[in-house]
Amino acid sequence: MDLLEYQGKQLFAKHGVPIPEGRPATSPGEAAEAADALGYPVVVKAQVLIGGRGKAGGIKLAKDRTEVEQHAAAILGMDIRGLTVREVYIEKASDIAEEYYAAIVFDRSARAPLVMLSRMGGMDVEEIAESDPKAIVRVHIDPLVGFQDFHGRLLAFEAGIAEDVIRPVGALLAKLYDTFVEEDAMLVEVNPLLVTGDRQVVALDSKFTVDGSALWRHPDTAAFRNPSADDPQEAMARERGLTYVKLDGDIGILGNGAGLVMSTLDVVAQAGGQPANFLDAGGGSKAEAIVDAVEVILSDPKVRAVLFNIFGGITRCDEVARGLVTAFGQIDVKVPFVVRLDGTNDEEGRRILAEADLPGVHVEKTMLGAAARVVELAAGS
Amino acid sequence: MSILIDSDTKLVVSGLTGREGTFHGLNNRRYGTDLVAGVTPGKGGQDVEGVPIFNTVHDAVSETGANTSMVFVPPRFAADAVLEAADAGVELVICITEGIPAHDMLRVYTHLKRTSTRLIGPNCPGVLSPGKANVGIIPAHFFSPGGVGLVSRSGTLTYQIGNEIAGRGFGNSTIVGIGGDPVVGSSFIDVIALFEADPETELIVMCGEIGGDEEERTADYIAEHVSKPVVAYIAGFTAPPGKTMGHAGAIVSGSKGTAAAKAEALEAKGVRVGRTPTEVAEIAASTLGAAAA
Known part of the structure; x- marks a missing residue:
């Protein structure tokens, strides 16, 4: 789960990472009030989960109340690379002496947190890596030992940052590491990490990804979820506890088990079709879950045909078949379905479907046969 | 031969008394896996269809000689159950649980690398050596x-x-x-x-x-x-x-x-x-x- 800049900064502040003062706002009036309370000049910053906000005109300096209202009015509702801005963050303007880069990532490959520091802040880390790979200093941290003061010194000296801020930058990194671990982050990035004219070190931006599996121990972070930013089908699926990812095509897909569903998408694409979604009904899917899944898939108006690819392990094919029969009783289904049932109780499942004789439901025996059939039906319907 | 599990496997299940744990644990036993113990804190002395339940993995190992553990407890308790099995000297831990926080697993992984315990999983269907033993949720009849x-x-x-x-x-x-x-x-x-x-x-x-x-x-x-x-x-x-x-x-x-x-x-x-x-x-x-x- 990705957090907006100001949400990430709230978590920074909780762990003592210094940030400039600021407040979120959802209207020009609220923005002006926030700016009055903070004192001028302020920066009005679009809150969207995408980079390049500045270039898109989503970050503006305002020297008085009128300017704050103007900028907030222009930025709220603005489209930045496909995302609509619904909130702005009003932040006290900082004067900039140096811009550094700091980040901690959950390095799967090394199976350790990776702390990175560079004196070349303000640009993408990929750009830094390209222009001067040595400018990014990297240190892996043993998760059972944690971040020590020497790690901070090692990073700061090697990165070649200004000598007078070696100590405060090290201290900030230590607090950033606390944030990373205690908030169950997969990524925290501070770009730029700012040294102000009076040599204060502050996090001027935040990029923050939290482990979705750990949200149960962070109810405040879980509440950050902003449903208005979600795709409507994805929001509906989440409410019903289904694992669903919206894609661009017109063939609805349901399967059981993440690997099999991914494989099903691939096989449909190879057969010349375009999957509309990823939907994993999970292990042991019961009939009600199937009804929910059919509703979610069909709520996408682009869907022209649906493929059910079930290999029964814990999931029983007869349960899936019953769920499909129930779903057809409750929902007015207008598109063709291809159903492939294999594994536990597959014969019983196919018998149930044959008896129910649902309109537009085609039963196929193999995964490849089912993929070819659904592509044909989507093209023809 | 086979790898990881075979007819010498003596299995202890953390979470055997839970609904899923009972279902799959007994399923593994029906396949022929030597299911020797279950662990549920506070339920020591009870049994699940003849399989003795212990309060700790340590008790289960010393009483039954269990050498393999299957972890079938909810995500917030799973990292603890894996570490407990390793601390009790179990050689192989197979963790089925899905949804364990990544930072928890990072600590468990780093610790286990310093022990002789091998972990399979988490978020996995388990291990099956056909004809010998099944530990987990793989439908063995295929x-x-x-x-x-x-x-x-x-x-x-x-x-x-x-x-x-x-x-x-x-x-x-x-x-x-x-x-x-x-x-x-x-x-x-x-x-x-x-x-x-x-x-x-x-x-x-x-x-x-x-x-x-x-x-x-x-x-x-x-x-x-x-x-x-x-x-x-x-x-x-x-x-x-x-x-x-x-x-x-x-x-x-x-x-x-x-x-x-x-x-x-x-x-x-x-x-x-x-x-x-x-x-x-x-x-x-x-x-x-x-x-x-």
Whole structure:
């Protein structure tokens, strides 16, 4: 789960990472009030989960109340690379002496947190890596030992940052590491990490990804979820506890088990079709879950045909078949379905479907046969 | 022979008294696995259909000689249960639980590397050595003993491919689900090294998916250390970047972890990659058929 800049900064502040003062706002009036309370000049910053906000005109300096209202009015509702801005963050303007880069990532490959520091802040880390790979200093941290003061010194000296801020930058990194671990982050990035004219070190931006599996121990972070930013089908699926990812095509897909569903998408694409979604009904899917899944898939108006690819392990094919029969009783289904049932109780499942004789439901025996059939039906319907 | 589990396996299940734990634990026992104990704190002295329950894994090990643990407890208790089993000296821990926080697993992984305990999973279907033992939720009736070692990040996809291989008349030495999380106890490399050393395994099938760089590293390892034929499958060619495809670890980050890059890396090292589960089974069957002829 990705957090907006100001949400990430709230978590920074909780762990003592210094940030400039600021407040979120959802209207020009609220923005002006926030700016009055903070004192001028302020920066009005679009809150969207995408980079390049500045270039898109989503970050503006305002020297008085009128300017704050103007900028907030222009930025709220603005489209930045496909995302609509619904909130702005009003932040006290900082004067900039140096811009550094700091980040901690959950390095799967090394199976350790990776702390990175560079004196070349303000640009993408990929750009830094390209222009001067040595400018990014990297240190892996043993998760059972944690971040020590020497790690901070090692990073700061090697990165070649200004000598007078070696100590405060090290201290900030230590607090950033606390944030990373205690908030169950997969990524925290501070770009730029700012040294102000009076040599204060502050996090001027935040990029923050939290482990979705750990949200149960962070109810405040879980509440950050902003449903208005979600795709409507994805929001509906989440409410019903289904694992669903919206894609661009017109063939609805349901399967059981993440690997099999991914494989099903691939096989449909190879057969010349375009999957509309990823939907994993999970292990042991019961009939009600199937009804929910059919509703979610069909709520996408682009869907022209649906493929059910079930290999029964814990999931029983007869349960899936019953769920499909129930779903057809409750929902007015207008598109063709291809159903492939294999594994536990597959014969019983196919018998149930044959008896129910649902309109537009085609039963196929193999995964490849089912993929070819659904592509044909989507093209023809 | 087989790897990891066999007729010498003595299994203790953490969470045996839970609904899923009881169902699958007893299912494993019916298959022939020697289920010797369950652990549920506070329920020591009770039993589940004749299987004694202990308060701690330590008690279960000292009373029954358990050498393998299956963890079937909810995510917030799972890391603790794995560490408890390791502390009690259990050699092999198989963790089925899905949804364990990644930071918890990082600590568990780092600690276990300093012990002699091997972890399979989490977020995995378990391990099956057909005809000998089944630990986990793999539907064993699809599989028979044979020469194909199967290792996978995914459950149902493994059944799909395993079933297609079985349909062509070939059985399995052992089937290992290593799990779909960002940090798992054993990697493809760890399991493939065991298959390479296992006399019964004639051919190895690995089933990877998007995310991380395990498959790429495995390609290098195979080129240098594996003499047996390896056939691979990679799921997720159509997965868009930045979206988690069901498994917590299945995510393309920027341009990293794509299926195409993984398939290329494997093919560059001489590993044949099937483009569909069916093609994987065909390649495996023709390779084994040619070896037998």
